[in-house]
Amino acid sequence: MIEEFENFETLAIRNQIERTQYLEHSVPLFLTSSFVFEDAEDMRASFAEEKDRNIYTRFSNPNNLEFIDKVCKMEKAESGFAFATGMAAIFSTFATFLNAGDHIVSASSVFGSTHTLFTKYFPKWNIQTSYFDINFPQNIESLILPNTKILYAETPTNPGVDIIDLEFLSQIAKKHNLLLIIDNCFATPYIQQPIVWGADLVIHSATKFIDGQGRVLGGITVGKKELIREIYLFARNTGPALSPFNAWVLSKSLETLAIRMEKHSDNALKLAQYIENHKQVLKVKYPFLKSHPQYSIAKKQMKLGGGIVSFEIHGGLEAGRNFLNKIKMCSLSANLGDTRTIITHPASTTHSKLTPEERLAVGITEGLVRVSVGLENIQDIIQDIEHALN
Numbered sequence: 001m002i003e004e005f006e007n008f009e010t011l012a013i014r015n016q017i018e019r020t021q022y023l024e025h026s027v028p029l030f031l032t033s034s035f036v037f038e039d040a041e042d043m044r045a046s047f048a049e050e051k052d053r054n055i056y057t058r059f060s061n062p063n064n065l066e067f068i069d070k071v072c073k074m075e076k077a078e079s080g081f082a083f084a085t086g087m088a089a090i091f092s093t094f095a096t097f098l099n100a101g102d103h104i105v106s107a108s109s110v111f112g113s114t115h116t117l118f119t120k121y122f123p124k125w126n127i128q129t130s131y132f133d134i135n136f137p138q139n140i141e142s143l144i145l146p147n148t149k150i151l152y153a154e155t156p157t158n159p160g161v162d163i164i165d166l167e168f169l170s171q172i173a174k175k176h177n178l179l180l181i182i183d184n185c186f187a188t189p190y191i192q193q194p195i196v197w198g199a200d201l202v203i204h205s206a207t208k209f210i211d212g213q214g215r216v217l218g219g220i221t222v223g224k225k226e227l228i229r230e231i232y233l234f235a236r237n238t239g240p241a242l243s244p245f246n247a248w249v250l251s252k253s254l255e256t257l258a259i260r261m262e263k264h265s266d267n268a269l270k271l272a273q274y275i276e277n278h279k280q281v282l283k284v285k286y287p288f289l290k291s292h293p294q295y296s297i298a299k300k301q302m303k304l305g306g307g308i309v310s311f312e313i314h315g316g317l318e319a320g321r322n323f324l325n326k327i328k329m330c331s332l333s334a335n336l337g338d339t340r341t342i343i344t345h346p347a348s349t350t351h352s353k354l355t356p357e358e359r360l361a362v363g364i365t366e367g368l369v370r371v372s373v374g375l376e377n378i379q380d381i382i383q384d385i386e387h388a389l390n
Ligand SMILES: *Cc1c(COP(=O)(O)O)cnc(C)c1O
Pocket: 085, 086, 087, 088, 111, 154, 158, 183, 185, 186, 205, 206, 207, 208, 217, 218, 219
């Protein structure tokens, strides 16, 4: 029998699938591609879905089910499906619900590959996307067309760390009968639960804070049972499922999510407060800094500020590159949500193929630096960044 736990930290550790006859303490690893049937009737009933059981790992596996069940409880979702990567989750979720001729309304600042899906691949199937600036949410309704099906956003955004009001988005989605889909990767369910504010589906790249230790890739979509049922059927037939090994790693990762997010957020707030007063820094954005333009919304919907800080340094592109070259301890890497502090300069790296105008349109200025604040001692993080700024 699976026991039900209310408190986040307890369910993260104690919520589990049934154990085997060996009564192992920690979750065992089920590396098996398929499962056997008792007899012809068992096989028939299983395929007819009269029985709730594992058949083939492309459909389900005990490790995937344990990981999914925990994330669902954390996000207050009814059901979920786990994917090989965050992008597999995003693509499969959209592909499940969109038909040729449909329209998406999305925030303009979304993860790079999500943006590429909207601009390069979905138009092949005559699916168009309109974009709103997250700082002007009052413009969203004017973008909605008779064929609009999905309203999509990330909050906080990458790399600008802007915040959008989830309750406001859900009111618009309900009024216009749209599916509200939120990428909750930056906040994690410990900090923010979009379903509580009215989102229909929540997506994660589990590669980031959920694993939190830079080891595996993974993704998950959770939400209403009847919607997840459609996603499950799509995924069952197209094959983007998470591997049981990665699901096992991610189940273990969730056990420490709360304590890690507390420390990431504590370190990030201290770093943000420190650099806010640095003369080389034009402006700092962190959800729980009083100077953040959407501070009151952040306080309403987030438990903590999260692990990402962005700031703008004097001197534009060259100053950004120089700053990166002077960093000694922190990693220069494209990932985020790791125990190790990671620094990126989007204008010269992830977004270097865009023109300065295109970058500005997605909120990336030339001197913008993004820090994914890790779990090292905060004095060492500050010292490294201070030295590079000076
Ligand atoms: C990294 C990321 C993704 C994509 O996840 P992968 O696991 O790398 O495929 C999607 N959304 C956001 C916000 C991300 O940071």
